[in-house]
Amino acid sequence: MQLKDYLVEADLTYDEFAKQIGAANAGVVAKYVAGRRVPRPQFMTAIAKATDGKVQPNDFFPVEAS
Template sequence: MAYNARMILQTYLQKTGKTETDFAREIGVAQSSVWRYVRGLRMPKPHILRRITLATDGAVTANDFILETELRSPAQRVA
C-alpha cells in the first residue's frame, strides 16, 4: 500500500528542489528524521507536524500523515 504522506512529502521536496538536509534544517530536525518521514518509517511528533505544515505552506499537513496511518493494515501498523 502506498504511503500517502511519504509521497506528498517526497513530491514536495522534489518539486521545490529541496534536499532532505535542507528541509531538516528548515524544520529543526536531523536529516535522518526527514529520511524516515519520507520513507514512512517514522510518524512526526505533533510539534514537528506543525513545522512541516508551516514550512510547506500547507502542501503537506498532519492529515496526510494521519490518514496514511489509518489506511495501513493492522500488521503494517505494528512494523
C-alpha cells in the first residue's frame, strides 16, 4: 500500500504521522508521499510498525510488471 493511501485511509495528517514515526516534521512525510525522498532504514521500520505492516519498504520502490 502506498503511504499516501494509508494516510487517507487512517485519516492522518502529515504532521500527525511524522510524530508517530519520529520524523522531524510534516515536510519529511510529504517528501516520502511525493516520492522525492526514500525513508532511511530506521524510518522504514517505524513506518511499517505505525501502519501495522500495511506500508512496507518495497512500497517505496516502484516495480514495473514485465
